[in-house]
Amino acid sequence: MKTHKKFDFSEVVEFDKHIAMSIPNYDGLINLVGAFFLEIMPPDGVCVDVGCSSGSLLNSFSEMTVGRYIGIDSVDFGENKNFEFRNEDCVDALQKLKAADFVICLFTLQFLGRHKRAKVITELGRLVSGGATVIIGEKLYMGSAKINGIFHRKHMMKKRELFNDREILDKDEALFGSMYCINEQTASDDYENIGCSTRIWQSYNFAAWIIETGE
Numbered sequence: 001m002k003t004h005k006k007f008d009f010s011e012v013v014e015f016d017k018h019i020a021m022s023i024p025n026y027d028g029l030i031n032l033v034g035a036f037f038l039e040i041m042p043p044d045g046v047c048v049d050v051g052c053s054s055g056s057l058l059n060s061f062s063e064m065t066v067g068r069y070i071g072i073d074s075v076d077f078g079e080n081k082n083f084e085f086r087n088e089d090c091v092d093a094l095q096k097l098k099a100a101d102f103v104i105c106l107f108t109l110q111f112l113g114r115h116k117r118a119k120v121i122t123e124l125g126r127l128v129s130g131g132a133t134v135i136i137g138e139k140l141y142m143g144s145a146k147i148n149g150i151f152h153r154k155h156m157m158k159k160r161e162l163f164n165d166r167e168i169l170d171k172d173e174a175l176f177g178s179m180y181c182i183n184e185q186t187a188s189d190d191y192e193n194i195g196c197s198t199r200i201w202q203s204y205n206f207a208a209w210i211i212e213t214g215e
Helices: 013-021 026-040 058-063 090-096 114-129 145-159 165-175 182-193
Strands: 046-052 066-070 085-088 102-106 133-139 195-202 206-212
Touching: 013 026, 026 058, 026 102, 026 133, 026 195, 026 206, 046 090, 058 066, 058 085, 066 090, 090 114, 102 114, 114 133, 114 182, 114 206, 133 182, 145 206, 182 195
Parallel strands: 046 066, 046 102, 066 085, 102 133
Antiparallel strands: 133 206, 195 206
16 A cells, blocks of 8 residues: 555645635634633733734734734744743643633644644633633534535535646545544534534634633
């Protein structure tokens, strides 16, 4: 059997540009997250990005409001960082975190697998119970096979405007054994275990929720 090469985030050139090209209306989501941040993040509060990649989101947020900013990622992209960078496993990093005010976890859970995902969900629930607001975004299986098929075909057509066919096929192959998408209902159950969840954005089968204490 041919050796399978998994997707390697550290090999992605211009990561922010790559993800914006890969997820339709990603910029719209980021603008929305920024609006929630400005409304929710208190001065001198704690903002955490789980799977911060280049750290561009935290860098921009740290210029808006005085506070403590923490980025967690197992890959060091070597970008300039105007925040505390924790180059470690996300579960370990979250377990060390006593409290937070605003937590971002965009398109990270889908790469964890169910056991590690469950641990992250538990830690996010603990932070929300302590007063944090969490925004989660991930790629999901939506509804029926027919709905998923339509989303997939239209997303592939969109990607062909930005990538060549070889790039698309090579990435799809590399994501086998690297990405563990779940169905929308299972994800919704996870979010309700964290707190009171509200869907705030969707593009094809990518979606995002905001989660609060519900009090």
